Amino acid sequence: MARTAPSRDRSRLLYKAAYALRRPGRVPRYARRSLRDAMLRARYGRDHVAYYRAVMASDSERSAESAVGGPTSSREAWLRIGKWQYEYLLAHGLKPADRLLEIGCGNLRAGWRLMRYLEPGHYYGIDISPHILLSAKDTVVRYGLQDRLPHLTLTDNLSFDFLPADHFTVIHAHSVFSHTPLEVIEECFEHVGRILAPGGFFDLTFDRTEGREHHVLREDFYYRTETLAALAARHGLSAELMADWEAMPHGQSKLRIRADR
Ligand SMILES: C[S@@+](CC[C@H](N)C(=O)[O-])C[C@H]1O[C@@H](n2cnc3c(N)ncnc32)[C@H](O)[C@@H]1O
Known part of the structure; x- marks a missing residue:
């Protein structure tokens, strides 16, 4: 049974005031982040x-771990959250011969385990941030994964126009669409069916709400499952909320997308 997603709206003033009272120590950091984001939005x-x-460039200056995991993230959390992603795919039948695309691969929190498991050349990571891709390259070196021949590519859209049709048996996006407006998800849904191999699937996580859809500082976006499922259907895709992922302590929900053909 899927856990119930919160319906609270984090963008409301009342929520923010109550949060500030509960955790006064976090107020200066939130104020700094609001100021930075306002400047970046103006630009x-x-x-x-x-x-x-630009947000990723700024966060990466502090540390790559906090850029992918949030300001309070640690090396231990980086390892733990990557392991959850990896073990979940394994439990769902990932095989070394699979050809996997990771959208928003970050600095390979899950990617280093995936490329170690998959056959050489079968891991493909894309990201919009050059800063985080440089850190991804460091991760490849740190874990001695050069012979796995991973592909790591910078992108500025999700049209996948440089990738082959019917190719990827598994596509994975963890904690990426929790940071994107709906038009970015729509661009992905419009094109992802072309690159999915027949019978393949695409897992994505998102911040689920059962209340009003909203965002905080255009960094964190909260969607209803039905919204994403309807968007998928408009592009000939089916969507299933993964109930077994709901049992994980990770705060986000997971949707499995398949191409209906
Ligand atoms: C919170 S991090 C998660 C990284 C990785 N998936 C993980 O679990 O460690 C989000 C990543 O998605 C990337 N990203 C955000 N929007 C993206 C987009 N539209 N296309 C590709 N990557 C994106 C960011 O640059 C960042 O590396």
Whole structure:
């Protein structure tokens, strides 16, 4: 049985005031983040990819772990959350011969385990952030995975136009669409069916709400399952909320997308 997603709206003033009272120590950090995000939004306007790329550049200056895991993230959390992702795919039948695309691969929290398991050349990671891809390259070196011949590619959209049709048996996006507006998800849904191999699946996590859909600082987005499922259906895709992932302590939900053909 899927856990019940919160219906609270984190963008409301009342929620923010109550949060500040509960955790006063976090107020200065939130204020700094709001100021930075306002400056970046003024600079990049509605170009979300350029905006979020700048957020990642700024966060990466502190540490790559906090850029992918949030300001309080640690090395232990980096390892733990990557392991959850990896073990979940394994439990769902991932085989070394699978060809896997990771959208928003970050600095390979899960990617280093995936490329170690998959046949050489079968891991493909894409990301919008050059800063985090440099850190991904360091992860490959740190774990001695050069012979796995991973592909790591910078992208500025999710049209996948440089990738072959019917190719990837598994596509994975963890904690990526929790940071994107709906138009970015729609672009992905419009094109992902072309690159999915017949019978393949695409797992993505998202911040689920059962209340009003909203975002906080255009960094964290909260969607209803039905919204994403309807969007998928518009592009000939089916969507299933993964009940076994709901049991994980990770706060996000997971949707499995398949191409109906
Ligand atoms: C919170 S991190 C998670 C990284 C990785 N999936 C993990 O679990 O460690 C989000 C990543 O998605 C990337 N990203 C955000 N929007 C993206 C987009 N539209 N296309 C590709 N990557 C994106 C960010 O640059 C960042 O590396």
